[in-house]
Amino acid sequence: MFRPDSNRDRTDYSGILMPPDGYRLDRAVGTTYSLDLEALTAVAICLGLSEETDSKLMQNPIGMLNALQKVSDKIVLFCEAGQIKVPTKPTALSILLEKMVVEVALPKDRQLGRYPSFHPKTWVLAYVNADGDKKYRFVVMSRNLTFDRSWDISFAMDSSKNVRQKKKTQPICDFLDYLVTNVHNTSNNAGKKRNLIRGLCSDIKDVSFSLDSKIFGENFEVLPLGIGKNAYRMQEDILFCKERGNANSTFNELVVMSPFLSESVIADFNLTDRALSDCKRTLVTRRSELGKLKASDVDNFTIYALKDEIIDGEEEISDELADKKKQDIHAKIYLRRKYSDVDLYLGSMNASYSAINKNVEMMLWLGTKNMYLNGDKFLEDIFCGPVGDAKNPFEQVTVADAVLETESDNRNLLEQKIKDLCRVKRQAVISEDNENAGKYKIEVEFSGIESDSEVTVSPFNSKQEQTLSEHIEFLELEILQLSEFYEITARSGDDTIRRIIMIPTSGFPDDRESAAVNSVVKDRASFVEYIAFVLGDDYVASMLEGKQMGESGFFANSSDAMPALYEKMLKTSVEEPERIKDIGYVLKMVTDKDIIPDEFRELYETFCNTLKIRR
Structure with missing residues (x-):
């Protein structure tokens, strides 16, 4: 389940979000702390075209245009204000991303004297097929929507008609309701964004999500933190109970994996009177965080950090776009065992005071038994075998091994x-x-x-x-x-x-989006490429290209070209009618007759009228 060397256990963003076979995106709401606009474009390609987020289409303006055109009105993405990365290669199509993005700026906390963070990494997605049947997916991650190569955790579950547990969906609805309040009137298309979120919330309130898991059964709870009156109070969870004499405060095993720490949180986990017999406590963190701790804060813990050769970079895996970058752990996982009961928590919450008490976060609780999962089994997974094995990417460290990152x-x-x-x-x-x-x-x-x-x-x-x-x-x-x-x-x-x-x-200006489209579909050749891309047919591409290059008119003497194109459009309209609407979008945005001649517009109009395709 947690082995970093297992292809079965590793996943990527596209695999988590991609629509099920036969379905397309209906709408989606996502959250992240930091945002890379190029990564958001990659998500659009995944959700709009069902392609991997590291696809070569990221280098293809035609593919990017088609993907963004399909999904830019179907996605709302929230991020921490001031945490959007400046693109390395900004393009005209980036303006289509504006429709999706909402910044969240939380007010200053008087007790903290600073701003809490909007920190959840979550997706709620709805998919629909040609018959109108819908499926839903809920995703919780520790990963931001960036190309960061650090080690993260992800979890996804789909809707199911085989279980009845819609009460467990209510916290997701509460979270969506909270997000609606963060779409302010000054936001671009604020009403449309609110309606999309409310519509998704209305859809899922009677939906049951299922783990369909041998290990966890259906033992899960969604835990949104920091969202107001409906927030889960994590500080009152048994994980953080330290009251002497309270049965909830004790445990046999505790594993804390967190990239960022507060001394007070770890010191509370370290309290001697929280230990039952043969208690084991393990902390997995970054070397740079060890400097926050005293030896007495962790004298009951065994501590691990990634080896230097792992931090300095592994070989790229299915990632043609990313440079080789340093990496470290970024996953947030907590495992607590008391006798035979095991509690597993994962999501966005660091082992820090602000995360537990002040930030907006999203966590998931999963319950199981010792026979299926415990601290030893979890560590054997992340260590890729026994702790002393050469394949273990982690090594034991102490507070004295802290690598001090001097923050300016x-x-x-x-x-x-x-x-x-x-x-x-x-x-x-x-x-x-x-x-x-x-x-x-x-x-x-x-x-x-x-x-x-x-x-x-x-x-x-x-x-x-x-x-x-x-x-x-x-x-x-x-x-x-x-x-x-x-x-x-x-x-x-x-x-x-x-x-x-x-x-x-x-x-x-009213024609700003049109100008962005015209920057991509800027001549006859790029229009031909767009049509071929939408119809998904290499033969159409080569046929149209030959006609266009070899003859003065777009379809001059087109006795073979027009019927072939019409036949392909007819077939596409039956199998994937949404693709035909994609053509209509470009016809609306590109008005230059030298790029799209009247003959093609007439063909399209005839086609839509005949088949009663709304446009």
Whole structure:
């Protein structure tokens, strides 16, 4: 179940989200702490085209366009405000991602004196087939929506008509209700986003999810943390019970796997009077976290961390896009055994005070028996065998082995500035640049802030840069540089942090999305490629390409081309009618007759009218 060297136990993002055979995405709501827009594009390819997230389609603008066009109105993704990565290769199609993304900026906690984090990594997905039958999937992970290569944990379960346990679905509905409250009126298409989430919530409230597991049976509970009155109070869970004399406080085995720690949490787990006979306590963490602990905090623990050769990088596995990067554990797993009862917790919650008490998190509890799973079996899995085996990616360490990662005070200050900026009331207005025909200007307002020479603001995909102040103006912008995504750069000394934040923006030209599509379908050849891609037929591609290249008209003397194309469209309309609608999208967005001639539009209209295809 947990072996990192087993192909059966390893999975990737696409395998978790991809629609079941014969089904397509109906709608989805996801959450992440940090977000890579390129990773979101990969998810769109997975959900829209049922291709792996590391597919070559990531390099194909035609495939990306088709995927984003299919799903951009079907996905809402929430992330922590100020945690969107600046794309390495921004494209015009990135503006189609705006529709999906909602930033969450939690208010400052008076007790903490800082901002709690929006930290859940969750998906709720609905799929539908040609007959209208729906299936649902619930996913809990420790992984953010990025290309980070650290070791994570994932869990997914599907809806089932074979069990009746819809009460267990209520916490998922509570979580979705909470997300609705974070779609503010200033958000792009706020009403549509709220309706999508509410519709999904309404769909699943009478749905039962099933583990269908020999090990766990149907013993599970969904545990959303930090969502208000319906939040699960993790600090009151038996896992954290430390009251002397309380039977819930004791255990025979405890395994804590967490990349980030608070000393107080680990010290509480370490209390001597929590141990039953032959008690074993194991901590699996990062070397960089050991410096937070004293030897007395963990004198009842055996501690493990990844070996240096693992952290420095393994061979790429089915990942043509990622560079070789350092990695470490990022999974959050807690296993507690008392006598024969075993409690397993997994999800987004670190073993830290803020995670347990303040953040928005998502965890899952699974219950089983000692005969199926316990601390020793779990460790044998993650160690790939006995602890002393050469294949074990972990090694035993002590507090003295801490690797101190010296966090720059400057960097922490810059991070704080970005967090503060994400909580400032802000807006932007687009208008035509009267002094530069065909260009645009943006006026940005950050209410009540003072100028800061360490922070600059740039429109998305633009090299223009202005120092942060209450009023900022950008001139001579192209239409494809108009976006709700803005790049923030914070600099101090040798430290630089670059992030994307969203600014509610009004005045977008009506043809902005059309311009993005035209940047991909920019000539006859790319239109031919799009048609062939949508119809999924190499023969159509070669046939159309030959006609287009060899003759002056699009289908001049097309006695063979038109019937072949019509036949393929007819077949596609029966098997996958959604693909025909994809063609209609591009016909609407691309109006240049040199790219799409009237003959093809007439063919499409005739076809849709004959088969009564709504468009």
